Amino acid sequence: MTPEQIVFWLTAAVIVASAVQVVTTRNLVHAALWLIVTLFGMAIIFVLLSAGFLAVVQVVVYIGAISILIIFAIMLTRRVMQDTGPQTNNNWRLALLIAAVLGAGIWYALSNVSFAVTATPVPNSETVLITLGDALASPNFYMVPLVTVGILLAAGMIGSIAIARDEDKE
Amino acid sequence: MVTLENYLFLGAVLFCVGAYGVLARKNAVAILMSIELMLNAVNINLVAFWHYLTPTQASGMAFALIVFAVAAAEAAVGLALIISIYRRRQTVVAEDVNLMKF
Numbered sequence: 001m002t003p004e005q006i007v008f009w010l011t012a013a014v015i016v017a018s019a020v021q022v023v024t025t026r027n028l029v030h031a032a033l034w035l036i037v038t039l040f041g042m043a044i045i046f047v048l049l050s051a052g053f054l055a056v057v058q059v060v061v062y063i064g065a066i067s068i069l070i071i072f073a074i075m076l077t078r079r080v081m082q083d084t085g086p087q088t089n090n091n092w093r094l095a096l097l098i099a100a101v102l103g104a105g106i107w108y109a110l111s112n113v114s115f116a117v118t119a120t121p122v123p124n125s126e127t128v129l130i131t132l133g134d135a136l137a138s139p140n141f142y143m144v145p146l147v148t149v150g151i152l153l154a155a156g157m158i159g160s161i162a163i164a165r166d167e168d169k170e
Numbered sequence: 171m172v173t174l175e176n177y178l179f180l181g182a183v184l185f186c187v188g189a190y191g192v193l194a195r196k197n198a199v200a201i202l203m204s205i206e207l208m209l210n211a212v213n214i215n216l217v218a219f220w221h222y223l224t225p226t227q228a229s230g231m232a233f234a235l236i237v238f239a240v241a242a243a244e245a246a247v248g249l250a251l252i253i254s255i256y257r258r259r260q261t262v263v264a265e266d267v268n269l270m271k272f
Binding site for chain 1: 171172173174175176177178179180182183184185186187188189190191193194195196197199200202203204206207210213214217218220221222223224225226227228229231232234235236238239240241242243244245246247249250251252253254256257262264265
């Protein structure tokens with residue numbers, strides 16, 4: 001087994017195990033911490049796929065911002081849900097069946113198709129980064145989606161403040 | 171050699187675990203965490219296809235970046251909604267938010 005294979009299988013095991021812990025653990029703060037472990041594993045997968053920039057973006061955005069936001073929301077809404085009651089609703093068996101059928105369907109579809117994997121080697125990280133930067137900034141490529149995402153983030157920020165604002169204190 | 175199919179299977183398993191979490195959990199914040207798992211599975215797929223099929227173009231990575239940004243915006247707005255619901259109804263259980271239920 002090559003080192004790349006060893007790292008991939010170890011990381012995949014950690015990711016799947018901690019994802020299962022996210023959806024089954026009773027304590028919500030523990031679930032958020034298992035989510036952070038999953039996201040770190042995802043960053044390792046991105047490094048294996050020669051997307052180092054995406055690995056750093058994953059750590060900074062998902063772990064550094066979104067997970068912290070989730071922990072804030074858990075702490076702010078903590079009083080009601082007791083940590084000892086059932087944390088799955090009544091349909092969890094049906095949900096398990098749906099997830100299993102979905103997984104089986106995707107596995108079946110993936111095993112019946114073969115992809116034309118290209119033989120050109122992946123360029124080094126500097127070339128990848130320069131290509132990505134050029135594509136994101138050029139009007140022929142992805143400048144319009146980038147600016148749209150900027151507008152989306154601004155709208156999301158304004159909307160979140162408007163929704164979560166405490167209006168009794170005005 | 172790690173093949174493309176290995177990464178796609180990992181993305182599929184992660185997506186299905188997230189789908190179970192969305193459908194089976196009571197707490198709304200836990201549902202949002204499972205949605206983040208599903209979005210990460212999509213990102214694995216995008217970057218794996220980029221790496222194995224078109225490594226010289228930037229389209230796969232640009233798509234994954236847009237997915238990151240959209241996931242961040244959606245998490246922020248979703249959590250603001252949950253906090254607002256908690257203030258008004260004193261609950262975050264998704265089943266109890268049923269005023270518009272038929």
